[in-house]
Structure formats: structure tokens, C-alpha cells
Amino acid sequence: MSLALQTFSTVKDASAALQAAGARYLGGGTLVVRAANEGDVSLSSLVRVTDPSLSRIAVSGGKARLGASVTMAAVARHPELNALSPAARAVGGPAIRNMATVGGNLFAPAPYGDFTVALLALDAIVVTEDGEMPIETFLTGRNASRAVVTAVAFPLPAAESFRFRKVSRVKPKGVSVLSIAALLQRTSDGVVTSARIAFGCMADRPMRAKAAEKALLGCKLTSKEIAPALAAAGAGTSPITDPIASAWYRAEVLPVHLGRLLVG
Amino acid sequence: MAKVPVQFTLNGSEKAEFVESGTTLLNALRDKIGDTSPKGGCHQGTCGACSVIIDGELRLSCLTLAETCGGANIKTTAGLAEGGVLHPLQRAFLDGFATQCGFCTPGMIMAAKVLLDRTPNPSREDVVEALSGNVCRCTGYEPIIQAVLSAARANSQNVA
Numbered sequence A: 001m002s003l004a005l006q007t008f009s010t011v012k013d014a015s016a017a018l019q020a021a022g023a024r025y026l027g028g029g030t031l032v033v034r035a036a037n038e039g040d041v042s043l044s045s046l047v048r049v050t051d052p053s054l055s056r057i058a059v060s061g062g063k064a065r066l067g068a069s070v071t072m073a074a075v076a077r078h079p080e081l082n083a084l085s086p087a088a089r090a091v092g093g094p095a096i097r098n099m100a101t102v103g104g105n106l107f108a109p110a111p112y113g114d115f116t117v118a119l120l121a122l123d124a125i126v127v128t129e130d131g132e133m134p135i136e137t138f139l140t141g142r143n144a145s146r147a148v149v150t151a152v153a154f155p156l157p158a159a160e161s162f163r164f165r166k167v168s169r170v171k172p173k174g175v176s177v178l179s180i181a182a183l184l185q186r187t188s189d190g191v192v193t194s195a196r197i198a199f200g201c202m203a204d205r206p207m208r209a210k211a212a213e214k215a216l217l218g219c220k221l222t223s224k225e226i227a228p229a230l231a232a233a234g235a236g237t238s239p240i241t242d243p244i245a246s247a248w249y250r251a252e253v254l255p256v257h258l259g260r261l262l263v264g
Numbered sequence B: 001m002a003k004v005p006v007q008f009t010l011n012g013s014e015k016a017e018f019v020e021s022g023t024t025l026l027n028a029l030r031d032k033i034g035d036t037s038p039k040g041g042c043h044q045g046t047c048g049a050c051s052v053i054i055d056g057e058l059r060l061s062c063l064t065l066a067e068t069c070g071g072a073n074i075k076t077t078a079g080l081a082e083g084g085v086l087h088p089l090q091r092a093f094l095d096g097f098a099t100q101c102g103f104c105t106p107g108m109i110m111a112a113k114v115l116l117d118r119t120p121n122p123s124r125e126d127v128v129e130a131l132s133g134n135v136c137r138c139t140g141y142e143p144i145i146q147a148v149l150s151a152a153r154a155n156s157q158n159v160a
């Protein structure tokens, strides 16, 4: 197997090189080098960019911007990104977290993509060489995307409004049965005024739980009041089947874990 | 296939080699440089046997391309013993029966070393977390966890 690595100092030059057939961007390499090791013949060259701005984390005015090459470990240890730390820590073991990038996670197929589930609930903007777009639009079109992702940007959530849960069988590190992130705004007496919920492993890539979001509006987070939201949780999902869990199992346990996230 | 130069520091000494583009660091270390302490268990990132320390951080050499390590400072288990004296972690693994077939051991020791470098007195939980990317098919993990804790105790006694 031969694989050529091309290194560029600017995103612009890398983008041009990525247009060639068989060329793929190299982030941390945890998926793409693994594919090469497994003999993926569709890969003939890897393209990487050394521009240090891709590894920059900027937090100001309640907003965060993470360069595409920022690693899960860098997010997990950043003092101003505490809200995102559980999602970053959910990715792999320590060595994987030192390598796995934010940009690569946006492309990770289920059962991976736990961090992207959090970004989807936060309504992040994905910045690419070709312009910016909401993460939902990005995820829908990602298979056809040939542009280099340079950053993601999102408003930092208040600690009490953002929740994340990854369910796995092996502790502390295991592949997801599913993951859930929720951004909830509530009145002072606890009534939900807005809800944005994202699921991982409930489709081939992270997805919004729009029916559950709608059913939560006007509710307090009690077992009784969230029941309609849990009943609606499975709407539109098509969970994956893999060695960790079958689609049936994932569908069965989704409302249980959503309930724990909301009430717990 | 064109060969490309790679140059880095391995366990304190300068290495320069020509490798085929796309060669993993694991293959470069084992097949070119002759450091066979990192093991190739899965080449998929799942076993941790290939773990090495690059610029102070634990990484998987099977998923790292050698060309991306230009100028890096790389440490492997082969470089731990000094003057024929085993590193406290190596000593603790031997004394505590934390190594059986030994295939996972160099990766376990690298993962434990980055932990102890940052957290000299780790809790059991810290150790479990630090080793969570490393698979052992022999020991059942408990002796490994105990060995890391005992190496930490030995270190702190030496310092005190």
C-alpha cells in the first residue's frame, strides 16, 4: 500500500490539492490513517495543513471558536470550555483524545461523532474554506463536501442549560450505544421555553430530535411532564446496528436515557 | 514510491531516516530504526500496544504518520532504563506480576508514565482512566493498576 502525504502551510493550497481523486484531508488521523491501515484502496494521498491558527481556541464575549485542528484533549482541559468538557472526554481514551480533532469529529460516522452531537445541540456554525453554514446544513451535505473545515463557532452555554450524556457499555472508555446533548432554556420557575436536542447513533450521523424538542416546550422537567417528549423521542430516527448494539436496542433505551438526562 | 526524510529525537538521540511516504511511526520505529518496544496489536487505535510519548503527550504510533513527527521529541519504553537500572514503573510491573505475555506492557508503561509525570500521586480512578485506551488480554488489569500505584508510592518516597 502506498500513500503519499502532502503538507501545506495554507488552507488555500491544501484545498486545491484535495480536489484530486483519492485525496483526503488528514486531521488527527484516528479515522483516516486507520482506514489506510485497513487497506482502504480509495485513499491515495493525504493532505495536511500546518497553519497554527487551525489549532487555536478563542473564547470571548460569551462565544467560542475552535480551530478544526483543536484536539479533544485541548477542549477537555480548557478552563473556559467546561460546558464542553464532558463531550470532549467522551471521545476514546487518552491517546485518542490527544489526536482526535474537532474537524475530524464532524465527519465521523456513527457510532462515532460524540463531540459533534454536542456541537449540534449548540447550533454551531461550521466554517469552511468555501464559507460558513449552520452545522445541520453541514452534516446533511458532508459526504459531498470537499472543502477544508477551518473552525466551528458557537455561543457558550450557561452551565445549567447544557447537558450531555454518552451511554456506553465499557467504562470509562467505550464506543457509544448512543449519546445525547440538550440545550434547554427555562424560566425561573423551571418551565422550558426553548429546547434543542441532538442524538448520536440514532442515524448514520448526529441528528436533531425535533419532535421531542417541541413536546418539551411549556413543560417542567418532571417525569410526568416530560413523558410526551420521551414518547416522541424516536420520531424520525433510524438507529445503527453494530457490534455494540442493535437498532432495536438503541430505539428501546433512547427514551430511558433521554429521561435520565432531562430529570436526573 | 518516493522516500521522504524524517528526523526526530528518540529517547534522547537524534534519528534521521528515509521512509516511504505514508509510513506510520510504528512501522518506522520498528522496521527502520529498530526500536521494537512499541508493539503493533491492531493498527486500528483500539489496543494501545503501540503507545509512545510525543512531545510529552501519549499518542498511538500506529495512527501517526512518521513524516508528521519532524523535529519531535519521542519517548518509548526502550528508553526508560538508565545505566542498566530499570525505571520504577518497569520495576513495579515486574515485581507486581503486571506483565505476563508482555505484549501490552510497553504501551501500558507509556500511558502510566505520562500520568505519573503530571500526577505524581494518582488515585486508583486516575490510573484506570489513564490506562483506559490500553487492552491487556492476560492480567485482568488489577495487577497493572496496583503496579502503577506502587510505582507512584515508590517515587514519592524517593522524593521525600
Ligand SMILES: Cc1cc2nc3c(=O)[nH]c(=O)nc-3n(C[C@H](O)[C@H](O)[C@H](O)COP(=O)(O)OP(=O)(O)OC[C@H]3O[C@@H](n4cnc5c(N)ncnc54)[C@H](O)[C@@H]3O)c2cc1C
Pocket: A024, A025, A026, A027, A028, A029, A030, A031, A032, A033, A034, A068, A069, A090, A091, A092, A093, A096, A099, A100, A101, A102, A103, A104, A105, A106, A107, A108, A111, A112, A113, A114, A115, A147, A148, A149, A150, A174, A175, A176, B044, B045, B046
Ligand atoms: C480506538 C478509537 C476510539 C474512538 N472513540 C471515539 C469515541 O468514543 N467518540 C467519537 O466521537 N469518536 C471516536 N473515535 C473516532 C475518532 O477518533 C474521532 O471521531 C475523531 O474526532 C476524528 O478526528 P481525526 O482528527 O482523528 O479525524 P481524521 O481521521 O484525521 O479524519 C476523519 C475524516 O474527516 C476528514 N477531515 C478531518 N478534518 C477535516 C477538516 N478540517 N476539513 C475537512 N475534512 C476533514 C478526513 O478527511 C477524514 O475523512 C474513535 C477512534 C478510534 C480509533
Ligand code: FES
Pocket: B039, B040, B041, B042, B043, B044, B045, B046, B047, B048, B049, B050, B051, B060, B061, B062, B063
Ligand atoms: S497497534 Fe496502535 S492501538 Fe493497537
Ligand code: FES
Pocket: B098, B099, B100, B101, B102, B103, B104, B105, B135, B136, B137, B138, B139
Ligand atoms: S500481559 Fe499479555 S496482554 Fe497484557
